[in-house]
Amino acid sequence: xxxxxxxxxxxxxxxxxxxxxxxxxxxxxxxxxxxxxxxxxxxxxxxxxxxxxxxxxxxxxxxxxxxxxxxxxxxxxxxxxxxxxxxxxxxxxxxxxxxxxxxxxxxxxxxxxxxxxxxxxxxxxxxxxxxxxxxxxxxxxxxxxxxxxxxxxxxxxxxxxxxxxxxxxxxxxxxxxxxxxxxxxxxxxxxxxxxxxxxxxxxxxxxxxxxxxxxxxxxxxxxxxxxxxxxxxxxxxxxxxxxxxxxxxxxxxxxxxxxxxxxxxxxxxxxxxxxxxxxxxxxxxxxxxxxxxxxxxxxxxxxxxxxxxxxxxxxxxxxxxxxxxxxxxxxxxxxxxxxxxxxxxxxxxxxxxxxxxxxxxxxxxxxxxxxxxxxxxxxxxxxxxxxxxxxxxxxxxxxxxxxxxxxxxxxxxxxxxxxxxxxxxxxxxxxxxxxxxxxxxxxxxxxxxxxxxxxxxxxxxxxxxxxxxxxxxxxxxxxxxxxxxxxxxxxxxxxxxxxxxxxx
Amino acid sequence: xxxxxxxxxxxxxxxxxxxxxxxxxxxxxxxxxxxxxxxxxxxxxxxxxxxxxxxxxxxxxxxxxxxxxxxxxxxxxxxxxxxxxxxxxxxxxxxxxxxxxxxxxxxxxxxxxxxxxxxxxxxxxxxxxxxxxxxxxxxxxxxxxxxxxxxxxxxxxxxxxxxxxxxxxxxxxxxxxxxxxxxxxxxxxxxxxxxxxxxxxxxxxxxxxxxxxxxxxxxxxxxxxxxxxxxxxxxxxxxx
Numbered sequence: 175x176x177x178x179x180x181x182x183x184x185x186x187x188x189x190x191x192x193x194x195x196x197x198x199x200x201x202x203x204x205x206x207x208x209x210x211x212x213x214x215x216x217x218x219x220x221x222x223x224x225x226x227x228x229x230x231x232x233x234x235x236x237x238x239x240x241x242x243x244x245x246x247x248x249x250x251x252x253x254x255x256x257x258x259x260x261x262x263x264x265x266x267x268x269x270x271x272x273x274x275x276x277x278x279x280x281x282x283x284x285x286x287x288x289x290x291x292x293x294x295x296x297x298x299x300x301x302x303x304x305x306x307x308x309x310x311x312x313x314x315x316x317x318x319x320x321x322x323x324x325x326x327x328x329x330x331x332x333x334x335x336x337x338x339x340x341x342x343x344x345x346x347x348x349x350x351x352x353x354x355x356x357x358x359x360x361x362x363x364x365x366x367x368x369x370x371x372x373x374x375x376x377x378x379x380x381x382x383x384x385x386x387x388x389x390x391x392x393x394x395x396x397x398x399x400x401x402x403x404x405x406x407x408x409x410x411x412x413x414x415x416x417x418x419x420x421x422x423x424x425x426x427x428x429x430x431x432x433x434x435x436x437x438x439x440x441x442x443x444x445x446x447x448x449x450x451x452x453x454x455x456x457x458x459x460x461x462x463x464x465x466x467x468x469x470x471x472x473x474x475x476x477x478x479x480x481x482x483x484x485x486x487x488x489x490x491x492x493x494x495x496x497x498x499x500x501x502x503x504x505x506x507x508x509x510x511x512x513x514x515x516x517x518x519x520x521x522x523x524x525x526x527x528x529x530x531x532x533x534x535x536x537x538x539x540x541x542x543x544x545x546x547x548x549x550x551x552x553x554x555x556x557x558x559x560x561x562x563x564x565x566x567x568x569x570x571x572x573x574x575x576x577x578x579x580x581x582x583x584x585x586x587x588x589x590x591x592x593x594x595x596x597x598x599x600x601x602x603x604x605x606x607x608x609x610x611x612x613x614x615x616x617x618x619x620x621x622x623x624x625x626x627x628x629x630x631x632x633x634x635x636x637x638x639x640x641x642x643x644x645x646x647x648x649x650x651x652x653x654x655x656x657x658x659x660x661x662x663x664x665x666x667x668x669x670x671x672x673x674x675x676x677x678x
Numbered sequence: 679x680x681x682x683x684x685x686x687x688x689x690x691x692x693x694x695x696x697x698x699x700x701x702x703x704x705x706x707x708x709x710x711x712x713x714x715x716x717x718x719x720x721x722x723x724x725x726x727x728x729x730x731x732x733x734x735x736x737x738x739x740x741x742x743x744x745x746x747x748x749x750x751x752x753x754x755x756x757x758x759x760x761x762x763x764x765x766x767x768x769x770x771x772x773x774x775x776x777x778x779x780x781x782x783x784x785x786x787x788x789x790x791x792x793x794x795x796x797x798x799x800x801x802x803x804x805x806x807x808x809x810x811x812x813x814x815x816x817x818x819x820x821x822x823x824x825x826x827x828x829x830x831x832x833x834x835x836x837x838x839x840x841x842x843x844x845x846x847x848x849x850x851x852x853x854x855x856x857x858x859x860x861x862x863x864x865x866x867x868x869x870x871x872x873x874x875x876x877x878x879x880x881x882x883x884x885x886x887x888x889x890x891x892x893x894x895x896x897x898x899x900x901x902x903x904x905x906x907x908x909x910x911x912x913x914x915x916x917x918x
Contacts, residue, residue: 190808192807193807193808193811236709237709238709238710238712238910238912239709239710239711239712240706240709240710240711240893240895241711241715241894241895241896243705243706243709244706244709244890244893244894244895245894247702247884247886247890248884248886248887248890248891248894249884249887250817250884250887251809251812251813251814251817251884252741252748252752252799253745253748253802253806253808253809253812254740254741254744254745254748255744256808256809256812257745257808258744268808268811268812271808271811271812273812274811274812277812288882289882290816290882290883294816296815297814297815297816297819298814298815298816299814299815299816322717322896325717325896326717326740326743327740327741327743327744327745328740328744329734329738329740329741329744329752329891330887330890330891330894330897331717331734331740331891331894331895331896331897332894332896333715333717333896336715457712457713457913458916461913461916492903492904493713493714493715493903494713494714494903496903496904496907496908497712497713497714497903497907497908497909497913500907501907510904511904512904549718550717550718551715551717551718552718553718553719553901556722558718558719558720558721558722558901559719561718561719562719586717586718586719
């Protein structure tokens with residue numbers, strides 16, 4: 175299998191490829207085994223009457239989710255979305271065009287649930303649900319990162335992510351789940367985070383990080399765990415506890431909280447911001463994971479909840495948490511629930527609480543990658559568009575050399591990193607590499623024009639994806655940064671000797 | 679005989695369209711949207727949502743951002759269609775409303791705009807590889823139907839006119855449940871027959887995009903999930 179090393183050279187990030195029919199037809203992620211399926215309440219393997227069950231689930235979704243029904247029935251095949259998906263741009267496979275991806279399911283929906291599809295299937299392209307169709311679903315509905323770029327450009331706002339989620343939900347219900355996502359969800363239910371890091375290991379990790387911070391700054395900065403009565407509960411992706419460059423972001427939050435003089439804590443019970451229930455399109459799974467956050471907040475008696483840097487987690491946090499696990503009337507009403515860490519940091523910067531020396535980031539020439547879920551499915555403050563402004567404000571406050579990528583690839587038009595939506599698994603490396611090529615082409619442009627060396631992001635998945643992918647495009651692995659890593663670099667803590675040299 | 683046949687056809691077509699579209703709209707309205715999924719940046723107030731929807735259905739804002747060719751063809755087609763429809767009101771009103779009279783001269787040329795837009799959209803279905811790939815026979819048929827309707831209409835306007843006075847008397851009669859005589863002009867009969875077919879297939883075809891867009895959660899939701907708890911009735915059941 176190609177590992178994505180046959181990357182298409184793009185003259186422009188949005189260059190439209192010739193169609194390469196079937197180019198990605200053979201790629202699919204590992205399927206879930208019974209031990210990944212059953213803890214989530216899904217059948218362990220393909221059920222005997224899978225066809226009836228799948229159609230039953232489809233009807234159920236159509237009656238429960240307006241988006242699913244309306245989007246399946248209103249597409250006019252105008253073609254506006256056809257060149258908007260990064261996976262299409264990177265692979266040329268026409269089934270990665272948003273409308274064609276929707277059609278894989280729409281054609282079946284039409285066949286069984288619409289007049290035209292029942293009586294004139296050939297005319298409208300309707301088709302029977304067969305095993306081949308099912309395999310095609312599994313393949314191509316795991317080549318969508320649910321990034322919603324297509325929905326920005328659709329005249330009816332049709333969101334392929336909704337269709338992908340529904341398709342994955344239908345498949346999980348007949349016994350075909352994705353190993354990567356379902357295994358991780360199982361760990362969250364059992365242990366509290368995607369990594370399966372138990373409270374003891376988590377405590378040890380955080381203590382190590384506190385030591386690192388003291389070595390670096392000479393100041394004791396705490397990263398509290400399970401501290402009852404703290405004001406702030408920090409919910410952050412568990413990657414922040416162990417992966418690079420995520421950890422450096424966590425150290426940044428700790429420094430900001432320290433300087434702001436607030437009391438805060440991490441919870442070992444809800445030690446995960448990520449919510450893969452979103453990826454598999456399961457309201458119930460998403461709800462169960464969200465409720466852990468509510469329970470932790472109640473149990474610890476905190477007044478506010480702040481989310482760390484994570485894209486889809488922020489979508490679930492900002493857009494869905496109140497729905498899934500609310501109401502949060504037991505928290506301090508003076509703060510949004512949840513609040514974004516960048517909202518907090520930007521306020522502290524404006525208040526002047528933080529002593530910042532921007533020149534400490536002068537070795538970096540930076541660009542910023544808008545993460546899709548933050549960009550197209552949330553805000554950060556009360557202002558629409560703050561999801562773009564606040565990260566940039568913070569970056570410009572801590573870094574002298576900042577350059578934007580081409581506008582058609584940023585803000586609400588941002589290109590996915592290629593690893594979102596439950597695709598951040600090694601078995602999809604080819605797809606991840608090709609899907610990242612539009613974004614990487616935009617990065618290469620700013621490198622050429624402005625000598626950009628690094629890119630910052632506020633999403634754990636983006637960070638992991640880019641640290642794997644950027645080397646394939648001629649960058650160092652550590653060219654991807656957390657925004658709070660830049661904050662961390664620039665902060666001089668109260669009492670810290672700015673010229674302190676760290677012994678390596 | 680022909681008059682009676684067309685009268686039945688129009689009554690049936692109207693009934694199918696009104697009831698069919700009504701049923702679909704009721705279905706869309708009844709199915710809950712369980713989560714807040716507006717495509718952001720999105721308006722934070724109801725007024726903002728109305729404005730967003732207005733820009734979407736009047737200017738085709740998202741399509742404009744997406745693809746200028748599709749935008750110009752479809753915008754010209756749709757706006758031309760509105761003018762042509764307004765012009766046609768004269769066959770259903772007596773006396774003809776002032777503003778319809780005013781729109782009359784524009785409505786005539788709007789027919790050509792409609793035709794141009796349709797042919798542009800159709801050409802893309804053949805010429806652009808990606809759009810050729812996603813087109814089904816029904817997409818071509820729909821365009822053929824619309825082109826035939828516009829074409830036959832333009833023929834009556836610019837080549838050989840049907841007896842307008844009789845047509846109007848017939849239509850006014852239908853609205854009062856009376857069957858007058860329909861002129862046996864073949865182009866007119868073709869035109870009316872195609873319009874009736876369009877009305878019949880409306881509720882079972884992609885023409886449902888017209889009412890459908892108003893029910894699109896990514897466009898019609900207010901972006902206020904933290905301020906106001908949004909809960910679908912079936913989801914509320916989970917909390918019991």
